[in-house]
Amino acid sequence: MAIERELFAKMVDFVQNCIDGIMIGAAYGLLAIGFTIIFGVMRRLNLSFGPSIMLGAFFGTWAFLTLNAAPWMVLAITIAGTVITGIYVERLCFWAIRRDATIASMVSSFAIWMQLDEVAILMLPGRTYPFPEMFVSGGLNFGPFFVRAEHLVTLLVTILMVVGIRLLLYRTTFGLALRAVSESSDAAKYMGINPSRITFLAFILVSLIGGVAGYLLLATDQQVTPYFGLWVTFKGLIAMMLGGMGSIPGAIIGGLVLGIIETQTQWYLGNAFKDMSAYVVLFLALVLRPGGLLGQGIAERQDLAFRRV
Amino acid sequence: MLSLEAICKRFGDVEVLSGISIEIEKGDTVGLVGPNGSGKTALINVVTGMHGADAGRVVYGGRDITGLGSHQISRSGIARTFQNLRLFPRMTVLENVDAAHNGLPGYNLYQLIFGDREVDKNHRQKSEWALEQVGLANERDRLAKTLPLPQLRRLEIARILARDPKLVFLDEPAGGMTQAETEAMAMLIADRVTPGRTSIVVEHKMSLIARVCRRVCVLNAGILIADEKPDVVFNLPQVIEAYLGRRIVNA
Numbered sequence: 001m002a003i004e005r006e007l008f009a010k011m012v013d014f015v016q017n018c019i020d021g022i023m024i025g026a027a028y029g030l031l032a033i034g035f036t037i038i039f040g041v042m043r044r045l046n047l048s049f050g051p052s053i054m055l056g057a058f059f060g061t062w063a064f065l066t067l068n069a070a071p072w073m074v075l076a077i078t079i080a081g082t083v084i085t086g087i088y089v090e091r092l093c094f095w096a097i098r099r100d101a102t103i104a105s106m107v108s109s110f111a112i113w114m115q116l117d118e119v120a121i122l123m124l125p126g127r128t129y130p131f132p133e134m135f136v137s138g139g140l141n142f143g144p145f146f147v148r149a150e151h152l153v154t155l156l157v158t159i160l161m162v163v164g165i166r167l168l169l170y171r172t173t174f175g176l177a178l179r180a181v182s183e184s185s186d187a188a189k190y191m192g193i194n195p196s197r198i199t200f201l202a203f204i205l206v207s208l209i210g211g212v213a214g215y216l217l218l219a220t221d222q223q224v225t226p227y228f229g230l231w232v233t234f235k236g237l238i239a240m241m242l243g244g245m246g247s248i249p250g251a252i253i254g255g256l257v258l259g260i261i262e263t264q265t266q267w268y269l270g271n272a273f274k275d276m277s278a279y280v281v282l283f284l285a286l287v288l289r290p291g292g293l294l295g296q297g298i299a300e301r302q303d304l305a306f307r308r309v
Numbered sequence: 310m311l312s313l314e315a316i317c318k319r320f321g322d323v324e325v326l327s328g329i330s331i332e333i334e335k336g337d338t339v340g341l342v343g344p345n346g347s348g349k350t351a352l353i354n355v356v357t358g359m360h361g362a363d364a365g366r367v368v369y370g371g372r373d374i375t376g377l378g379s380h381q382i383s384r385s386g387i388a389r390t391f392q393n394l395r396l397f398p399r400m401t402v403l404e405n406v407d408a409a410h411n412g413l414p415g416y417n418l419y420q421l422i423f424g425d426r427e428v429d430k431n432h433r434q435k436s437e438w439a440l441e442q443v444g445l446a447n448e449r450d451r452l453a454k455t456l457p458l459p460q461l462r463r464l465e466i467a468r469i470l471a472r473d474p475k476l477v478f479l480d481e482p483a484g485g486m487t488q489a490e491t492e493a494m495a496m497l498i499a500d501r502v503t504p505g506r507t508s509i510v511v512e513h514k515m516s517l518i519a520r521v522c523r524r525v526c527v528l529n530a531g532i533l534i535a536d537e538k539p540d541v542v543f544n545l546p547q548v549i550e551a552y553l554g555r556r557i558v559n560a
Contacts, residue, residue, distance in 0.1 A: 173411065173429075174421040180397050180408040187395035189379040190357070190388065191468070193411045201418075 012144045017263045023151035025259020026158035030213035031236030032243060032251035033165065034206040040182035040246045041195075041202045044102050048089045048109040050232030051116040052207065053214035056082030057131065057224050058120045060215070064132045065124075071219070074132050078218075079211030085116065086207030090200060113229065120226045128225045131218040150220040157216060161209060162252060168205075169248070178202055182246065238282045244292025253293055257281070310335040310507050311356075311476060316365035318348075318355050318531075325351045327531045328365070338508045340522035340539065342515075344551060347528040349511045350392055353478045357389050358382040369476065388474035390465040392481040392511070398454035402445055402464060405453050406436040409468040439471040442501050459490045466502060477508045483517050495520040515543070527551065 031049075038046045059081030063069040069077065093109040136149040169175035177198050180188040185195045214232065218224050239258045243250025258278060265277035285292070311333040318326040325348045333339055341349050354360045356367050358379035367375045374382055383389075397405050410432040420428075440446045443463040448456065453464060462482055469477055482498060483491040495517045502508060503521055512518050518525060518539060525542045527535040529551040535542050542548060 168422070172422050173416055173424055176404060176408050177411050177421070179400060179404075180411070183397035183399060184395045186359070186379075187391075187397060188408070188411075190383045190395070191409045191411050191472070192380055192384045193408070194378070194380045201421075 013267065014264075016145055017267050018260055019145060019147060020151065021260030021263035022256055023147070023155050023259070024217075024263065025239075025256035026155045026252075027213050027217050027255070028235050028239045028258050029252040029255025030158055030161060030209055030216075031232055032239035032255050033162075033248055034210045034213070035236045035240045036243075036246055036248060036251045037178075037202055037206050039240070041178060041199050042094060044094065044105050044109075045237075046089065046093070046109050047106060047233055048093065048112045048116060049086075049206070049210060049236060050234075051113045051229030052085040052089055053082050053210045053232050054224070054226065054229035055085045055116045055120050056080070056207075056211050057214050057218050057228060058123055058129075058226075061129050061131050061218075061224050062123055065129065069132075071132050071135050075212075075215050078215045079208060082211035082214065083204055083207040086203050086210070087200075088112075090203040094199065094203075095196060113233075117226050117229065120229075128223055131222050131224045133222050134219040148220070150216075154216040154220065157212065161212065162248075165209070165248065174198075174201065235278070238278050240292075241282055242285050242293060247292065250292050257293070310337075310370065312368045313352075313356065314366040314368065316352070316355055316367070317363045318351055318360060319363055325531050326355065326362075329528070329531075329533050330365075331526055331533065331536070333507060333509070335507055336505070337524060338503045338510065338522050340518040340525040341509055341511045341528065342513070342518060342525060343528035346530075347551075348531040349528055350480055351531075352528070353389060353480055353509070353511065357387060357478060383472075383474075386475040387478070388469045388472050388476070389478035390462070390469065390480055390482060392484055394461050394465060396453045396461060396464060398452070400453060401450050402440065402453055402456070403436060403449040405464055406439050406467050406471050407432065409439075409471040410435070435471050439467040442470050443467045443497060458485050459494070462486070462494065463497070466497060470501060475506060477502060477506050479508065479510045479512075481512055482510065483512060483514050491517055 034049055035046070038044070038049070056078045060069075060074040060078035063077045064074050089109065089112055093105050093112055097105045097108060134150050134153060136153060139146055139148045140152065167175075169179060177188070177193045178201075180191065180193055181195045181198045188195060188198075210232075214228070217232075218228070235258065239254035240251055241254070242257055243252070243254025258281065261277055261281050262274050266274040269277075311331075313329055313331045315328045315330050316326050317324065317328055329348075329352060331339075341352070343349055351360070355362045358374075358377050358381070361376055365375070366373055369385065369387065372385075374385065377385075397408060400408070416425075437446065437449070440449055443466050445460060445463055445467060448460065453461065456464065462484075466482070479498065479502070483494045486494060491514050498508075498510070498517075499521045508521075510518065510522060522539055525535070525537060525539050526533060527542060527545075527548050529547075534547045534551060535545050537545065
């Protein structure tokens, strides 16, 4: 009887970890979508995606600290700040640099990263700042399981955004053009599509997604540091690589897998192993399944990536 | 309609086009032939804006289009196919043709996202019509990458028909095809593509050139060496010399 109860408690822990993992993984998935859309359109990595979100969040928290802005204002400022920073990054690292100069623009997106860090530190020179909590707090009990309200909001918003992104990509002319540029930017040009314009719009789109994801993550943690940029880029890239570059369902699955593995590791092995587990998983994934979990067209995509490097 | 004025193009130390001048009348169908590496595709790439010209001008409909971006050039009514296909492999056949309407009406941001019911309906009808013309109506929901090569080339033709351009470049439309497939392609081009348009066809299969072209330009090592009617051009000594060692199949 005692053994059964113990086993039941262990099962509850395990499932609870999965629930928490899915909730955080949903936000990872949004970040991975941001990376994957830009990679799809340009075949280049934008390492500054995380730092752009961090800077957006710093604008938000600055408004909160100095102007005592309400949560919805902080949300709006965070998103707007991310979009403006995203446009800045696009103009400097991608628009200005020749389309086939893959390495050059990746390196310059790394240089911009440091610039964005500096701006954040100039704005708020300390290390850690409070980030206002969401409109909701508390949580809900489902039998033996507990879900934080912030996590529930994160999950719901993620589902809504994924549906929205799907509709945008498959039901609108913009989506058709964006997919066309991702598939073959040469062919797209001869259809009268201007890849620069689509890339610019794609940057605004992923900045919107990133701003929302950043807000959800920070409002759950209720604090922000300049390292948030690094954190976002790592989590987003790992989730993207896990799911398969250029695949949106892959990005979501990669995010969920990463979230679940992290929470399980944290529970069973402790906090120190949480981030390490992510790298172990990435390493294993790259060795065993280099095209990602949804390894569609692995050869095709690697070949493409190769030709462009 | 289209005049190429002394076009030069070099890649590094190699001059691939040395002062090519060709005048093309409205409604004409011109074959562009020559041995491998003679600069046929390079010439198309320069005219359609994929590469810039190092010297010379491209004048289309009285307007200098040299140095414009390829999306601007294609918006001005010029379309092309590719020797090594440039389709959208992970999109359906219908979506491939739908994408061809992009930029035609100059959509603004609102229309890009929310569409324009009337325009979109016209586009869809036009896509379906274009697929019927090339005989791909039954394949509309397949992913493009699952089609065999001859059908992929037909899909590129369908995209052109949907755009309804005034000037068309076909770069080896029968490349990699069997004799029967080549004949079917020649028929498709002669019946659906060239009527009412100005066309330039690059092709190694002389049966196709003879079937659709009224005039043939021969390039060799970046130089225009002949510009004649098809029945004359392959008997010219300089053309025979350019092809020396190759057998000319004159259908």
